[in-house]
Amino acid sequence: MRKKALVVGLFSALLMTGSFTQAVAAEDPKVVSAPAKNWWVSKTPDGYLVTVRLDRPAPIRDAKPMLAADGRPIGPAEESADRKTLSLVTQDASVLQAKEIRLATPTDQVGKKSPAAGETDEYWLKPRQGPLLGVDPAAPGGYKVGINEYNLGDQAVFLPGLRQKSEVRGRVYSPVDASGARPVVVFLHGRHLYCYGIPWWEGQPWPCPAGGKPVPSFRGYDAPAKALASHGYQVVSVSSNGINAYDHLAPDAGSQARAELVLHHLGLWRTWSTTGGGPFGQQFVGKMDLQNVGLMGHSRGGDGMARAATLNAAKGSQYGVRAVLPLAPTDFTRATLPEVATSVILPYCDGDVADLQGQLFYDDSRYAARTDDATRSxxxxxGANHNYFNTEWTPGQSEAPSEDDWPGTGQEQCDSGHPGRLSAQEQQAAGAAYIAGFFRLHLGKEKAFLPLFDGSDTRASSAGRAVTRVVSQAPRTARLDVSKLDQPLPDGSTTGQATASVCAGNDVKPGACVSGANPLTTPHWVRGARVTRTPPIAVTKLSWTGTNGAVRVDLPAGQRDIRQYRDLTFRAAPDPAGAAKTDLTVEVVDGLGKSAEVPVSAVSDALVALPGGQAISWLPKVLLRTVRIPLTDLPGINLGDVRSIRLLTDRVASGSVFLSDLALSTPGLGQSGPSTLPQVSAQAAVSRMQEGNVGGLNDYFVTLSRPSTVPVVVYAQTTSRMPTIVREEGHKLVFQPGQTRHRVTATLLPNTRDGDDVLVGLQLSAPVDTVIGAASFGATELIDDDPTPTLTIEPLKTTEGAGTAAFQARLSAPSDRWVTVTGQLQDGTAVLGQDYQSTSSGRFVGADLGPGVQSGPLEVKVVNDQVKEPEETFSALFDQVINAELPVPTTVSATISDDD
Incomplete structure (x- = not known):
């Protein structure tokens, strides 16, 4: 990385006072909005670049920071190296007229709720509940649990995906006196505060500076770990504070680095469990079955564990990763995870990853491989929030400061104390039940736990009063996909006063399923933060205005004998623009014209809107849920000759619903293991290049690890954390059988302004019949070659009656970086407090010049004492400047003329 000539300081006064004066004049013609404080909008080839400057670094949390324009969320933003500048590109021209752009808050969009908001809250306080499972997955088993920890240092491993070093530290839960090699489950926490004992916005990122202590997030999963270990599993929970300190600089927000860290730990355990050594000597020799491995990741850890599963396959499947459980996960790059059993836990009251984007792991993986025979759910x-699954993120239980992440207003279904909200202990018990049950099912083949994950809403007793809704896709060999409902139906499929159309996304454009709703309420249509051009999933929208409507799906010859299956299933959700409760009738017709009918409401509450929305607009969520009809509920028809399945609108006069994934299936485990698909990777033609001034082209190559016998699809997007450097473009790449390489050319934009060296690259997403290989992101480091601008500060001349006056700071050329100058006011014949004052506190004077802004004021207040006196002087000693050339210290004079 090229070093700029600058003087760097912590300038904590700047961080604490929040008193920057934003320059308002914009010499650069690209700046089309110049507000008076800390945000602006610039025109770019891809839309409008929205930039916000914070007084302190953005809070450390798992989700990307969301920006809002006049209280309307406009999208997730990228963070600068100091986490104080947030930026995003949008095509929404209304940002030009915004009166305020800032970090989104929980109260944004109040009053913009759907008509159905809150109407079903009473129902969800006492909802339909399935039967209790006969065996409890989290009940203590027959083994005592031993706990050990290891710590190989805070900078013990270099992670190429982060270009930084991380700690290697873990906590091991073992079944005491268990014989033989045992299944291994690895836990990985998410992005949380990594040091405590010092202000979180101060100091070097990692390791913790003097006075700081690492947050022991890896110790927060005792309940599920002990439950599993007591039943004979080896559980390793690893720490990733070093990644949390730096992952805002990673192209994929750290998922590759987390995967590398997990595989590094597994590599250590391969040695420690075979030849021994390390911190445990011979204690674990012969005790770890690394061909039967499960991965649980919380939040960004979930993203990392999904990547670990595919990276393991790319490295030759050294470890038998057979089950992955992302817990309240992020999914910034729309990854897919075929051929591996997967269950995603979505806490409805998540106040961090509030859009429940982990839903995309399920949606994008459903049909991602013809060979996939794994089950997913x-x-x-x-009633569960984001943090409380981890006791180290839970107030009253944690060692470091912690909080309830749900930002309650006192009236909402998810607020602390509301009857619908789980206590921390209730949430942890429910989490332990599903985490333990999932791995006992898929690693231990304890089929008694299948009903917890097959969509039948069977409950675990240790989960207490927790309400769950499970959506499941059965293995391919136990499933007949009648219609995915993501393509237009044949002509004549819809009759009566009904229409069926394919929709995709949450947008104001035609063809969207939901028009411009708060993106936090529509998990199926979240735009991946790093792959905004990858298309959202499509579903069918069925709307009707009468009770005579119907939509029909025919079964082709050769698929009409459905007797081998147990259930007829599909996913459904009410349209938030319609009624909170609606209903349909499912009719199955055989070859003789005989039919059987089942109301959806008799078997499922999928068409009852989820709770919330009375106080804030993060709720209710629009989530497709399971409608499951046992074939035994279809008497009187010939199941060996079923001709069609119809959805009738005979129960409600008007309505609108979303439909997806019509299938016949029988629950089962299928086959799960490391993926055997070819891997797809991205690589830049050159790893480093000079930026230049006129732009140009840069090539990337997307390659398959081996030829495929079927077409392979992957999406690719040219992107950078600095959106004014490269044109962001999306590409759908199709590898025909035998083809192993595509070339993608990125357009580099002209740039003559000083800036940071940045990575420009190609991000892969949503692969079909392939999985992401060694590199999901092909990167070129673009070396900035523009000179650092010179800063000049003009003397201040004012009169007593001016009120506010300013030294004027000017750059010799606009910059793409934030230029900060700070100093101290010094008395001459004028005295601080009597004749002039700082606009913030003490003797501080300073200013920020944002990207593209070439001049700005460094303000002081002038005291009008109404006493006739001679001209007075003082000065400012500027001793810190960042990202500009200015000899320091530099003293600039100020003169106050008397006007009495």
Whole structure:
């Protein structure tokens, strides 16, 4: 990285006072909005670049920071190296007229709720509940649990995906006196505060500076770890504070680095469990079955564990990763995880990853491989927030400061103290039940736990009063996909006063399923923060205005004998623009014209809107849920000759619903293991290049590890954390059988302004019949070659009656970086407090000049004493400047003329 000539300081006064004066004049014609404080909008080839400057670094949390324009969320933002500048590109031209752009808050969009908001809250306080499972997955087993820890240092491993070093530290839960090699489950926490004992916005990122202590997030999963260990599993919970300190600089927000860290730990355990050594000597020799491995990741850890599973496959499947459980996960790059059993836990009251984007792991993986025979599910856990699954993130239980992440207003279904909200202990018990049950099912083959994950809403007793809704996709060999409902139906499929159309996304454009709703309420249509051009999933929207409507799906010859299956299933959700409760009738017709009918409401509450929305607009969520009809509920028809399945609108006069994934299936485990698919990777033609001034082209190559016998699809997006450097473009790449390489050319934009060296690259997403290989992001480091601008500060001349006056700071050329100058006011014949004052506190004077802004004031207040006196002087000693050339210290004079 090229070093700029600058003087760097912590300038904590700047961080604490919040008293920057933003320059308002914009010499650069690209700046089309110049507000008076800390945000502006610039025109770019891809839309509008929105930039916000914070007084302190953005809070450390798992989700990307969301920006809002006049209280309307406009999208997730990228963070600068100091986490104080947030930026995003939007095509929404209304940002030009915004009166305020800032970090989004929980109260944004109040009053913009759907008509159905809150109407079903009473129902969800006492909802339909399935039967209790006969065996409890989290009940203590027959083994005592031993706990050990290891710590190989704070900078013990270099992670290429982060270009930084991380700690290697873990906590091991073992079944005491268990014989033989045992299944291994690895836990990975998410992005949380990494040091405590010092202000979180101060000091070097990692290791913790003097006075700071590492937050022991890896110790927060005792309940599920002990439950598993007591039943004979080896559980390793690893620490990733070093990644949390730096992952805002990673192209993929750290998922590759987390995967590398997990595989590094598994590599250590391969040695420690075979030849021994390390911190445990011979204690674990012969005790770890690394061909039967499960991965649980919380939040960004979930993203990392999904990547670990595919990276393991790319490295030759050294470890038998057979089950992955992302817990309240992020999914910034729309990864897919075929051929590996997966269950995603979605806490309905998540106040961090509030858009429940982990839903995309399920949606994008459903049909991602023809060879996929694994089962997958989502478990929506009502009343649960993001943090409380980890005791080290829970107030009253944690060593470091912690909080309830749900930003309650006192009236909402998810607020602390509301009857619908789980206590921390209740949430942890429910989490332990589903985490333990999932791994006992898929690693231990304890089929008694299948009903927890097959969509039948069977409950675990240790989960207590927790309300769950489970969506499941059965293995391919036990499933007939009648219609994915993501393509237009044949002509004549819809009759009566009904229409069926394919929709995708949450947008104001035609063809969207939801028009401009708060993106936090529509998890199926979240735009991946790093892959905004990858298309959202499509579903069918069925709307009707009468009770004579119907939509029909025919079964082709050869698929009409459905007797081998147990259930007829599909996913459904009410349209938030319609009624909170609606209903349909499912009719199955055989070859003789005989039919059987089942109301959806008789078997499922999928068409009852989820709770919330009375106080803030993060709720209710629009989530497709399971409608499951046992074939035994279809008497009187020939199941060996079923001709069609119809959805009738005979129960409600008007309505609108979303539909997806019509299938016949039988629950089962299928086959799960490391993926055997070819891997797709991205690589830049050159790893480093000079930026230049006129732009140009840069090539990337997307390659398959081996030829495929079927077409392979992957999406690719040219992107950078600095959106004014490269044109962001999306590409759908199709590898025909035998083809192993595509070339993608990125357009580098002209740039003559000083800036940071940045990575420009190609991000892969949503692969089909392939998995992401060694590199999901092909990167070129673009070396900035523009000179650092010179800063000049003009003397101040004012009169007593002016009120506020300013030294004027000017740059010799606009910059793409934030230029900060700070100093101290010094008395001459004028005295601080009597004749002039700082606009912030003490003797501080300073200013920020944002990217593209070439001049700005460094303000002081002038005291009008109404006493006739001679001209007075003082000065400012500027001793810190960042990202500009200015000899320091530099003293600039100020003169106050008397006007009495």
């Amino acid at each position: 989502t478990v929506t856990l009502l």
